Amino acid sequence: MAELSVRSGVAPPTIRYYLREGLLFPGELTSPNQARYDDSHVRRLRLVRALLDIGGLSVDAAKGVISAMAAKSGDEFAVLGQVQYGLTPPARSDAPPPPAARARVDRIISERGWRVREHNPSRLALAEAIGTLEDLGRHELLAGLDRYADAADALAEQEVDELLAITGEDARAEAIIAADVVGDALLSALRRLAQESAVAARLAR
Amino acid sequence: MAELSVRSGVAPPTIRYYLREGLLFPGELTSPNQARYDDSHVRRLRLVRALLDIGGLSVDAAKGVISAMAAKSGDEFAVLGQVQYGLTPPARSDAPPPPAARARVDRIISERGWRVREHNPSRLALAEAIGTLEDLGRHELLAGLDRYADAADALAEQEVDELLAITGEDARAEAIIAADVVGDALLSALRRLAQESAVAARLAR
Numbered sequence: 264m265a266e267l268s269v270r271s272g273v274a275p276p277t278i279r280y281y282l283r284e285g286l287l288f289p290g291e292l293t294s295p296n297q298a299r300y301d302d303s304h305v306r307r308l309r310l311v312r313a314l315l316d317i318g319g320l321s322v323d324a325a326k327g328v329i330s331a332m333a334a335k336s337g338d339e340f341a342v343l344g345q346v347q348y349g350l351t352p353p354a355r356s357d358a359p360p361p362p363a364a365r366a367r368v369d370r371i372i373s374e375r376g377w378r379v380r381e382h383n384p385s386r387l388a389l390a391e392a393i394g395t396l397e398d399l400g401r402h403e404l405l406a407g408l409d410r411y412a413d414a415a416d417a418l419a420e421q422e423v424d425e426l427l428a429i430t431g432e433d434a435r436a437e438a439i440i441a442a443d444v445v446g447d448a449l450l451s452a453l454r455r456l457a458q459e460s461a462v463a464a465r466l467a468r
Numbered sequence: 469m470a471e472l473s474v475r476s477g478v479a480p481p482t483i484r485y486y487l488r489e490g491l492l493f494p495g496e497l498t499s500p501n502q503a504r505y506d507d508s509h510v511r512r513l514r515l516v517r518a519l520l521d522i523g524g525l526s527v528d529a530a531k532g533v534i535s536a537m538a539a540k541s542g543d544e545f546a547v548l549g550q551v552q553y554g555l556t557p558p559a560r561s562d563a564p565p566p567p568a569a570r571a572r573v574d575r576i577i578s579e580r581g582w583r584v585r586e587h588n589p590s591r592l593a594l595a596e597a598i599g600t601l602e603d604l605g606r607h608e609l610l611a612g613l614d615r616y617a618d619a620a621d622a623l624a625e626q627e628v629d630e631l632l633a634i635t636g637e638d639a640r641a642e643a644i645i646a647a648d649v650v651g652d653a654l655l656s657a658l659r660r661l662a663q664e665s666a667v668a669a670r671l672a673r
Contacts, residue, residue: 272563309603317600319524319557343667347660352524352653358477377665378672385664389657392650395522398514401646403630410626411654412662414619419662421615425608427670441606442663445597447656448557449616452594455552455648457617457624459590460582462548465632467583 267300271308278308284322286311286329310437318444324349332436343426344380346436350443351384360387364394371412422446472505476513483513489527491516491534515642523649529554537641548631549585551641555648556589565592569599576617627651 267290268275281287287307290298314325331345368390372379379386396405422442429435472495473480486492492512495503519530536550573595577584584591601610627647634640 306604309600313600313604317597340667340671344664347663351660352656372661375665377661378668379661379664383661383664385657385660388653389661392522392653392657395514395518395650395653396646399511399518399642399646399650401643401650403634403643404646404651407626407630408654410623411651412658414623415655415658415662418615418619419659419666421612422659423663423666423670425612427667429608437604438606438608441601441604441609443656443660445600445604445606446609446616446659447652448593448597448600449613450620450655451557451648451652452590452597453617453620454624454627454651455556455590456577456582456584456588456594457620458552458628458647459549459584459588460580461624461628462545462632463583465628466545 264298264300267304267308271305273308273312281308281311284326286322286325306437310440313440313444317448318350318440320350320444328440332433342432342436343439344383346439347443348384350440351388360390360394361397364390364397367393371408375412375416418446469503469505472509472513476510478513478517486513486516489531491527491530511642515645518645518649522653523555523645525555525649533645537638547637547641548644549588551644552648553589555645556593565595565599566602569595569602572598576613580617580621623651 264275264278267273268278271278273281278287282289287304290300290304293299311325311329314320314328315322318325320328328346328349331342331349334342334345365386368386371377371389372386393405393408426435426438426442429438469480469483472478473483476483478486483492487494492509495505495509498504516530516534519525519533520527523530525533533551533554536547536554539547539550570591573591576582576594577591598610598613631640631643631647634643
């Protein structure tokens with residue numbers, strides 16, 4: 264346990280908490296008070312930290328993702344879906360998005376020829392975002408939605424190419440988690456840096 | 469108050485809480501128990517909901533953004549910075565990102581010729597994300613960081629063009645909040661939809 268803590272950078276009480284919550288699988292018992300942990304435990308701890316720290320997931324949401332990983336249905340499309348849906352932030356607003364926003368989501372999906380299941384929770388997340396832009400009167404962003412969709416499409420093509428080149432269901436699930444949870448954080452930070460730079464460049468002219 | 473609640477969709481006890489917390493400015497008192505609210509109050513309530521619901525900001529973080537908006541320093545670059553920095557998620561990890569990750573952030577910024585202030589908190593956020601990818605051994609994502617930076621650059625150019633075309637400091641601050649907070653949510657949802665579609669297309673072949 265002490266060694267696992269040093270290798271993973273996670274404090275022993277936190278590791279014990281993850282064990283109790285099922286976020287980490289038990290080590291091999293070598294005596295009633297000793298367990299052996301290996302690289303797979305270090306790797307899992309890093310994944311859990313990524314979900315909680317970078318993704319900001321609740322412990323319950325992280326448990327959902329970890330159990331989706333463990334489900335191993337064998338159907339690649341289903342595994343991607345289970346893990347990815349668990350990474351989609353739940354609707355935060357009490358009110359459902361307005362029907363016009365949902366209709367706009369359907370239109371974007373059909374215009375782009377995207378093949379997306381009806382129960383993909385990102386449909387609702389996108390409708391919430393669009394409904395908020397409408398409420399805020401941000402017509403410039405609504406008019407430019409295609410640019411965001413183009414960027415998403417280009418990044419997704421590459422991400423999925425890389426994903427399907429990875430072998431092993433656990434490794435693939437880890438790659439989805441990294442691409443989605445850490446990818447969101449990457450894009451968020453890079454956009455803010457690029458925005459500041461673009462403003463500085465405009466004002467310098 | 470009842471009318472403001474109907475127009476904004478926010479319940480009266482919540483409105484009173486926002487008033488107490490300074491997230492909403494008071495209405496004009498017409499009698500000791502009556503205040504007059506106008507469009508600016510409806511607009512502010514929608515902005516506060518966007519910060520809390522879509523952005524997932526804490527009430528304290530939202531107060532920081534609202535007070536940055538109110539600061540009105542007059543220097544466009546400074547106002548953008550104050551509002552945008554308030555929208556940057558605080559570091560979630562206890563441990564600072566490893567020096568190698570921070571060095572990589574500096575390299576990205578200098579290679580792209582970005583003009584970014586030293587205290588921009590997105591530098592730290594990006595270093596945390598990169599450090600996590602290194603921990604998780606996601607070499608495919610690390611090798612492809614430039615694609616994410618390219619996407620951020622292209623979107624930021626357009627966002628800043630639109631932003632500087634808007635007149636009025638409040639309107640501009642609202643546009644930044646929409647572009648950053650709602651923009652993150654848009655990209656997150658669009659990427660997940662595009663990923664599912666890309667997987668479906670690959671598996672159909």
